[in-house]
Amino acid sequence: MCDSLTKDFQICEELGRGRFGVVYRCFSTISGDSFACKSIDKRLLSDPTDRECIDKEPKILQLLNRSPNIIQIHGLYENDDYVHIVMDLCESPDLFDRISNHAGVFSEQEACSVFSQLMLSISYCHRLGIAHRDIKPDNVLFDSRGRLKLADFGSAEWFGMNEGGMMTGVVGTPYYVAPEILSGREYNEKVDIWSAGVILYIMLAGVPPFYGETPAETFEAVLRGNLRFPTKIFRSVSPEAKDLLRKMLSKDVSRRLSAEQVLRHPWVVSGGETRSMEDLA
Incomplete structure (x- = not known):
């Protein structure tokens, strides 16, 4: 020492x-x-x-x-x-453990309480020109007061210092990595939005949106990006939550929401309370 x-x-x-x-x-x-x-x-x-x-x-x-x-x-x-x-010392179970130990899936209000704090941390990073690039439940910690703390910035990058705000390099974790990273193309900070969308999907469904028997098969599923909402699993999930997931897990990066747009989405603003789809117009 x-x-x-x-x-x-x-x-x-x-x-x-x-x-x-x-x-x-x-x-x-x-x-x-x-x-x-x-x-x-x-x-x-x-x-x-x-x-x-x-x-x-x-x-x-x-x-x-x-x-x-x-x-x-x-x-x-x-x-x-x-x-x-x-x-900071964060001894409470991390989000991975909370998901693993949770009896069933999270209610929309429970999921939104965690998710909104995660998006606040991501939005703050992006405003300062930093992309985390490895958003996953293992890196979402909680302090003794239950406050969320985003951790492990070993893969983070200053995209604000790069021309056009673009980054390169294959980083991230199976299930959560964005397809544009796997494709080998340049990408922007919205890779974090994709990863956060995967976390929200898992909290609401209990299973990841893209997966395979091996990491290679999982990467292939991510690259296809075929987002589905199985009726049996999503029967009780609100249209507002599914609307947000579609806009976060869009393969078309230009149509994918920014962190600030996610925080302004009606489902987040309402705290996960269901509202009329007319409000989404």
């Missing part, structure tokens, strides 16, 4: 581990407040792309530090072997 880190924070038990490092619980030696410390072993970063992601994530988090729905960074420490990032 860095001497400056152990001066500012007391490192406690391990909370989890990933490909390049370990997450610990820690608390401030000054305030006593609890945080999470993500310790990354730089000696495991043999790929230059991995090193770039590790360097980029704390810079992006520092830029996004004014959003209540994005994980906040509270300290950054580095020595020859490690990078230590002190962040």
Whole structure:
């Protein structure tokens, strides 16, 4: 551990581990407040792309530090072997666990409560020219007060710095990745809208909209983008919710809603309460 880190924070038990490092619980030696410390072993970063992601994530988090729905960074420490990032502590089950453990599907009001916070975080990122590029339930955390915190910006990119706001590179996760990423074309920040639409579909249906027996088959289903609403599953889902899903999961990016447009959609504005389809006109 860095001497400056152990001066500012007391490192406690391990909370989890990933490909390049370990997450610990820690608390401030000054305030006593609890945080999470993500310790990354730089000696495991043999790929230059991995090193770039590790360097980029704390810079992006520092830029996004004014959003209540994005994980906040509270300290950054580095020595020859490690990078230590002190962040918000989110011990409540993440959205993946909530979906997995949920008895049946979410009600529209429950889904909208989570979804609207997620879209607020995405909208904030996009206003600052940042695309997350790996929106998935595993990266949607919750703090002790139940507030949503979007996390893991290792795949994020500054699209505002690119000519025309376009990006390249295959990133993302099966089920949630947008078709234009898989096609190898340039793409814009609306890849995050597609991913958020997949999450909303899963919360309302209990199954993903595009899937296969293998990752390759799942990618093929995503590329086809044949959005369906099986009657048995969607019988009780409102026309407003399905309207929003169609406009988020549009293969035609020019017709896909922006984050701000999603937040203004009647289903989101109403908090998931069903309303007359005439209001959608």
